[in-house]
Amino acid sequence: MNHNTPLSPRPLRHLSEVHRRVMTAAQLRSHGVSTADANDQCRPGGTWQQILPGVFLLHPGPPTGEERLHAVLMYAARESSPGVPAQPGADDPHRPVYAEAMITGHAALALHGFTSAPPLLSLETLDVLVPRLRRLRSTGPARIVRTAALPTPQHVAGVPVAPVPRALADAVSGLADAGAVRRLLTEAVRGGHCEPASVVRELNNAKLLSRPHVVDAVDSLLAEGRAIAEDRLYRMVSESGLPDPVWNVDLRLPGGPHLGGLDAYWPEQAVAVELDTRAPRQGLRHDDDALWSEYARKREHLERLGITVVHITPKKLRDSTEQQATVVRTALMASADRDPAAYVVVLPR
Template sequence: MKRRLWNADSLFDLSSTGVVTRRQLREAGVSDAAIDGRCAAGGPWQRLLPGVVLLRNGHPSTLERSAAALAYGGPNSMITGCVGLDSFGYGTNGSAGEVHLLLPAEMRRASVSFVRAERTWRLPKPITKGSIRVAPLVRSLVDATRAAKSEARCVALLTEVFQRGGVTIDQVAIELAEGPRRYSALTRRVLRELRDNAHSVAELEDQRLYRTSGLPAMTHNCDIYARSGEFIANTDGWIDSVALAREVDSVTHHLSPADYQRTQARRNRMQAHGLIVVSHSPQDIRDRPTQVLDDLRMNYQHALARPRPDVVMVPRESTG
């Protein structure tokens, strides 16, 4: 019998993730027969992708799947989309789905297993996150939204990155303008709505619901000042004729409980200046729209019946 010239433990030196290519194994002295045998059912290794092996069995982690995708795609490939966003610290749950891989346009690699391979002439300079190459944040974000299955998902992806200051609306607009139009219609439409100052899924839903109320037009995302010039607050919506403020409440739509507490302090200040504030949670807006409309109409009548406080509304500029 031919003596084995390689040591299984030493193979882990080939990769920090335990993901190696078949070529690497051959160069380390592992025969094709040994590779196939160890990757067989019940063996200690597993074949993740064509020509790519994980040096352990069991369910591969997100890191191992990402490393396998890059090994499959070659040295000029990079990860984008939701898994790319995850690497920047955005909780997209990208680990539960496919790994979106960008490849040079001239490279021939098919989508396979958990990898969605996309060839592009617009291959950006990658950013290294640990041992993983990823597309820049704005490209990862736009590619994630292009794959979104619903408007709510698309808005949630965009607003999380916008609210945390990762990229601006203008940067996303430029990326969309320079990229392919295919699969981008939803992202373009949502971005137009966000340019109109709707910064969350809940606010978009609330604005659409309000348009069915029969009440006067509402200005969205504006600043309120006392006549003296003292700043009172910014508000999600405003009916200027009666000084009624509209608020959409949710801890999940702020970045921390401290943000939520600041929202409550702001609301107290608004009420101290005589503003009528109507607030609902995203769940109310989604699940109890009739009750929300009734509350808005009732509070509008209350606001109409009292003297309007001496305050001034200033629309806010679109950010980005």
């Protein structure tokens, strides 16, 4: 069979450019190419090559980075029905659909734009996330990573990619270098890819918080995340025209007990803002629950004294700054209609 002969009367225009260069055995059969013919093309001196079991590269040269990504996904993806490959979606006819498979780990972070992740072309293997019960083995450029529940993938350059927190956990699982772990986690937060709590939750689910070098990196991550959230809070108050509060204070009853620390407080209106930067730390859900109970007890105590507490998460500050400023402004305006709050002592924290 001549390499330039059309594969079959079935048109190829529904396929993306890369899918004219990388195809599965099932796709080739759907275009009239038998397995025997495909294998003949892959003999020494042939014009094709088999890059993974059942996946063919339809040219003799080395695969590009894009071809490797799609080859790994073709190998790992579950076909929609026996012998029939999943077709592109109606919303994007040139984007292939890969059922139950997505790129994760370092390759996913590179696709998400992480500068601290190795470049795609430097990776000998690409991590691909699949359901735990899939019968697949790691081979060639494909490293199989299993999970009980697949996350919803994000699409980057036409490739399904694990969300950043999950990709980070899969990348960190293979790292023993504390500096490399810290750089990845710091870039995730500083670059605005995700919030610290979501990263720590994935590390916790992956049982990585028992590793000392990961715990050290998490400590830096949480400190970085709080600093970024505090900066966003400062900018929200300034840019929204809210009156200046007192920042980072402790409240006490005169001659009485400590009431708790607050990130911002308006004494005349008795309105407080508290940033919620909780994250599970030791793999125990009740630790997180206990910290939330502490938040709730403090809030209830302050509100019994007539102090309004506005609870804001770093994610809300990032994604809906104007809405959070409106919540604070409404609380400040409503103070005129409330009974005066109890007198409290305000101390720097």
